[in-house]
Amino acid sequence: MLQVRSARKTFESRGIVGLGRGESIQAVRDVSFDLAEGETMALVGESGCGKTTLARMVVGLETPTSGSITFEGRDLSTLRPAQVRQVRRRIQMVFQDPYASLNPYHTVERIVSEPWRAFPDAVAKADRPARIREILRLVGLDDRFAERFPHQLSGGQRQRVGIARALAVEPRLIVCDEPVASLDVSVQAQIVNLLRDLQDRLGVAYLFITHDLRLVSHIADRVGVMYLGKLVESGATEDIYDRATHPYTQALLGNVPLTHPWREDRPQFVLGGEVPSPADPPSGCGFRTRCWRADQRCADEEPALVDRLGHPSACHYASFDLEHGATTTLPKERT
Amino acid sequence: MPAVDGVSMTVNRGERVAVLGESGSGKSATALALMGLLPGSADVSGSILLDGEELVGRGEAGMRSVRGERLALVFQDPLSALNPVYTVGRQISEMFSRRRGLPEREARRRAVELMERVRIPHAAARIDDYPHQFSGGMRQRVVIAMALALSPSLLIADEPTTALDVTVQAQILALLRQLSDEEDMALILISHDLGVVASVAQRVYVMYGGQIVEHGATQPVYDRNAHPYTAGLMASLPDQYSRRERLVAVPGSPPDPRALPAGCRFHPRCGWAESLCETTPPELLPVDDGHRRSRCHFSDRVLQAGSPR
Numbered sequence: 230m231l232q233v234r235s236a237r238k239t240f241e242s243r244g245i246v247g248l249g250r251g252e253s254i255q256a257v258r259d260v261s262f263d264l265a266e267g268e269t270m271a272l273v274g275e276s277g278c279g280k281t282t283l284a285r286m287v288v289g290l291e292t293p294t295s296g297s298i299t300f301e302g303r304d305l306s307t308l309r310p311a312q313v314r315q316v317r318r319r320i321q322m323v324f325q326d327p328y329a330s331l332n333p334y335h336t337v338e339r340i341v342s343e344p345w346r347a348f349p350d351a352v353a354k355a356d357r358p359a360r361i362r363e364i365l366r367l368v369g370l371d372d373r374f375a376e377r378f379p380h381q382l383s384g385g386q387r388q389r390v391g392i393a394r395a396l397a398v399e400p401r402l403i404v405c406d407e408p409v410a411s412l413d414v415s416v417q418a419q420i421v422n423l424l425r426d427l428q429d430r431l432g433v434a435y436l437f438i439t440h441d442l443r444l445v446s447h448i449a450d451r452v453g454v455m456y457l458g459k460l461v462e463s464g465a466t467e468d469i470y471d472r473a474t475h476p477y478t479q480a481l482l483g484n485v486p487l488t489h490p491w492r493e494d495r496p497q498f499v500l501g502g503e504v505p506s507p508a509d510p511p512s513g514c515g516f517r518t519r520c521w522r523a524d525q526r527c528a529d530e531e532p533a534l535v536d537r538l539g540h541p542s543a544c545h546y547a548s549f550d551l552e553h554g555a556t557t558t559l560p561k562e563r564t
Numbered sequence: 565m566p567a568v569d570g571v572s573m574t575v576n577r578g579e580r581v582a583v584l585g586e587s588g589s590g591k592s593a594t595a596l597a598l599m600g601l602l603p604g605s606a607d608v609s610g611s612i613l614l615d616g617e618e619l620v621g622r623g624e625a626g627m628r629s630v631r632g633e634r635l636a637l638v639f640q641d642p643l644s645a646l647n648p649v650y651t652v653g654r655q656i657s658e659m660f661s662r663r664r665g666l667p668e669r670e671a672r673r674r675a676v677e678l679m680e681r682v683r684i685p686h687a688a689a690r691i692d693d694y695p696h697q698f699s700g701g702m703r704q705r706v707v708i709a710m711a712l713a714l715s716p717s718l719l720i721a722d723e724p725t726t727a728l729d730v731t732v733q734a735q736i737l738a739l740l741r742q743l744s745d746e747e748d749m750a751l752i753l754i755s756h757d758l759g760v761v762a763s764v765a766q767r768v769y770v771m772y773g774g775q776i777v778e779h780g781a782t783q784p785v786y787d788r789n790a791h792p793y794t795a796g797l798m799a800s801l802p803d804q805y806s807r808r809e810r811l812v813a814v815p816g817s818p819p820d821p822r823a824l825p826a827g828c829r830f831h832p833r834c835g836w837a838e839s840l841c842e843t844t845p846p847e848l849l850p851v852d853d854g855h856r857r858s859r860c861h862f863s864d865r866v867l868q869a870g871s872p873r
Contacts, residue, residue, distance in 0.1 A: 413817070414757075414800060414801060415586060416814075419814075421811055484733070487759055490762055491783055500731045503702070
């Protein structure tokens with residue numbers, strides 16, 4: 230359904246803080262992946278890895294500098310504006326901060342019907358009040374909520390409204406950008422379960438953007454890990470969690486704070502260093518400045534994302550081996 | 565409206581304690597009360613003792629001599645704690661020159677030393693950089709350095725890694741663990757993240773609706789929950805081993821502090837609740853072997869069940 234091919238996005242600086250005029254930032258570098266009907270792909274990475282820029286390109290908020298994005302067989306960059314609109318209707322987005330993305334002066338009813346202003350033929354005028362209530366019920370909100378304003382809702386309810394708005398034009402793909410990151414832990418699970426239920430009922434596909442690896446295993450069929458604008462490893466969820474071969478994926482998994490560290494046999498490890506500036510990425514492999522496996526080859530030769538040990542990985546030294554440099558001890562028991 | 569209600573906690577020298585809670589639980593209000601940083605409209609009653617000395621009722625002038633000296637705070641957002649127009653070196657060395665009266669050169673030397681202690685690479689070369697020239701993780705190290713400057717006996721860290729990426733978070737948590745050991749400094753970590761709490765704290769206070777609902781050593785509290793809220797939090801947390809399984813969600817939302825439920829504040833979301841819970845607020849009572857406490861009428865049943873319902 231969705232094919233992203235060698236997508237690249239470069240932002241030219243006009244002299245903002247920290248960057249001189251004419252310098253450029255390669256936010257997304259040659260990313261390719263496919264997403265099938267009804268499937269969930271998670272893009273995982275830390276801030277600045279390019280995952281949000283990539284999501285914005287898929288929904289059309291950014292245009293790729295080069296490469297192509299094809300949706301249901303049509304290359305989005307070659308379409309005429311009128312055709313683009315029809316494609317856009319089928320790709321919707323759910324944002325991280327439900328508060329910032331909902332107009333505080335509008336009722337829930339008005340917010341959910343917002344997409345129909347852009348696509349008036351989506352639902353006949355006479356059917357709209359009933360349809361709004363149907364959509365609200367679909368996301369677990371009863372009729373009373375139609376008249377409310379965003380400030381009268383809890384964070385979880387606001388995010389349900391954001392999801393309802395995305396559903397109003399019956400999309401086939403919803404791009405979810407950190408949809409639960411700003412919610413309380415006890416509420417996150419409700420939203421994740423809701424997204425899964427909606428997928429079962431409506432067959433909608435998700436491109437799920439997140440920094441939280443713990444969540445991903447509950448929602449994704451496939452996972453792509455991004456670092457410094459590139460996809461460094463991708464595969465089925467099990468490939469990434471059980472058989473990660475790229476040291477960055479292994480570091481990400483090893484850095485998630487464990488809820489029961491005393492039950493684990495693996496040590497919690499700490500990856501040193503920081504993400505290099507995307508304005509001045511290292512030569513060769515982008516991760517080599519923090520990598521415990523890196524050698525001269527990694528500086529000279531950029532590793533390609535190709536099948537290594539069963540699924541794609543962009544590491545010359547792809548390995549299941551978890552040996553690494555810095556380990557830390559668990560908190561000491563104290564009574 | 566009471567943001568925090570009858571909270572009692574202790575932390576010993578060199579010990580790491582966590583306050584775990586969601587939005588509106590009162591965890592941050594507790595920290596601000598400790599620091600004497602609540603707005604004038606806030607009415608703090610009760611007692612806050614630091615090394616046996618009463619902090620409540622000291623007034624702003626009295627607190628100023630305690631803050632920084634013996635009690636320091638690290639916030640979630642390091643940028644808000646740093647002045648953007650001064651170099652980090654100046655901001656750290658001011659702690660020594662203003663508060664300790666050290667001469668400029670000596671204060672600067674101590675600033676470099678501190679930056680090294682919080683593992684800022686090339687500290688001597690970076691001392692004249694401005695906050696915006698540092699990454700989020702390095703800025704938080706600068707803030708931690710400032711907090712440590714006057715060797716406080718207690719450091720309060722309020723969501724210190726929430727704004728940071730997971731690999732940087734792990735670095736900062738490791739740093740906090742090391743520093744509390746090295747300096748024999750007590751640490752109160754305030755967090756909503758069960759994993760962050762588990763990796764740092766030896767004891768944990770779980771807060772809900774402005775009250776402590778469960779307390780004990782971290783491992784037993786996590787392994788065998790005595791309060792349905794703790795059990796619900798644990799169950800709702802995604803973990804990477806239960807693939808594609810449906811998460812067990814806690815229904816509803818955390819309560820609005822302006823409209824707290826009668827009886828037990830958790831009862832509208834609780835699978836264990838009975839009519840008693842709707843009318844009678846439970847007390848925080850010893851459970852299990854007596855080293856732990858839980859605020860639930862049915863703590864024993866919850867402990868026995870070992871999982872939420």
